[in-house]
Amino acid sequence: MAERFSVGDHVRWNSEAGYVEGVVVKKHTKDVEYKGHMRRCTEEDPQYEIRSDKTGHVAMHKGGALTRLQR
Numbered sequence: 001m002a003e004r005f006s007v008g009d010h011v012r013w014n015s016e017a018g019y020v021e022g023v024v025v026k027k028h029t030k031d032v033e034y035k036g037h038m039r040r041c042t043e044e045d046p047q048y049e050i051r052s053d054k055t056g057h058v059a060m061h062k063g064g065a066l067t068r069l070q071r
Contacts (some may be wrong), residue, residue: 003063005048011066013050021069022050025058029047034060 026049028041
């Protein structure tokens with residue numbers, strides 16, 4: 001099972017451009033349309049919206065793609 005995260009957690013993930021760090025701004029536990037695509041989310045397998053520290057861009061990822069960082 002993937003690690004659980006909360007709003008406000010500082011995390012890191014791997015993107016095409018390398019590692020990105022940001023803050024969890026929303027946790028989704030029900031299916032949601034995001035940027036034109038349906039994202040499947042459940043209580044057991046949530047997805048998270050994360051705002052990049054560097055660019056402010058918001059991305060959505062499953063918990064398995066994220067690593068918690070100490071601030």
